[in-house]
Amino acid sequence: MTDSPKNISRNNQWEDIDARTSQRGGIAGFFESGLRRFRVGGYLVALTPLYIIGISAMGIAATPAVYFFNFVSENTHDWFKLWHYGAMSISIITGYFLYGITLVFLIPLVNFLMPFRLKPFRGNYYSLAAVPWYFHNALTYIVRYTFLEFITPTPLNVLFYRMMGMKVGKGVHINTTNISDPCLIEIGDKVTVGGSVHLIAHYASRGYLIVERVKIGKGATLGLKATVMGDVVIGENAAIGPHEVILPKSRIPSDRQPFERVGEETIPRADQPSQDFP
Structure with a gap:
């Protein structure tokens, strides 16, 4: 590999990673130039949909768990307190696994519905080509860091x-x-x-x-x-x-x-x- 201070893009021309303007045209170029000029703020704006999608997916996955906990709580309310608390505790742990199993199937569906796909590329972190990379890995990490260890291998x-x-x-x-x-x-x-x-x-x-x-x-x-x-x-x-x-x-x-x-x-x-x- 013979990278120099400038790298080769897909059209075999040198790309300046320090450039503040995009080589793209139209709205895509305007958006990418914004990412490069205002890197922190630009990416916060660009990735806000990712946080919304992630929070929504995790919330939907947790819905069966909340329902199950509420069902157990209501139906054991009149039990002796020790048995009632035990039933609620078991429902919490059971709910966690309901969340995890649901998430394992829900996140790939969300990933499939994304309007873009991760493809091989080399270039600037602050570019539109990098956005699918962030989204794909973020969705993967939601499962990885909240449940995947429990079903591996x-x-x-x-x-x-x-x-x-x-x-x-x-x-x-x-x-x-x-x-x-x-x-x-x-x-x-x-x-x-x-x-x-x-x-x-x-x-x-x-x-x-x-x-x-x-x-x-x-x-x-x-x-x-x-x-x-x-x-x-x-x-x-x-x-x-x-x-x-x-x-x-x-x-x-x-x-x-x-x-x-x-x-x-x-x-x-x-x-x-x-x-x-x-």
């Missing part, structure tokens, strides 16, 4: 990522919630994603936001707390070691192993480096 968390646009093969095991940009991630059949792995289909470089696809081939294994960043391809049956970081633009060959055993000692393989930069 189960078929439900795999289903959630599928509904968010991730391409997931058969027999995949995902034991992590640390996933961003799921709609740009492709996971082949029989892949194992270990605990606390980070899958991130974006990265930052010299002031630019780069959003690019991640592809993990069939039968690959990602070890505990490994990190895979944007613009990475991992070959079939390859293994990524625990805590290993696969940097952007890496191409990991098929059947690659991070370690080999020599007698009683395990040493890194010198002939198969973790990173394969162009």
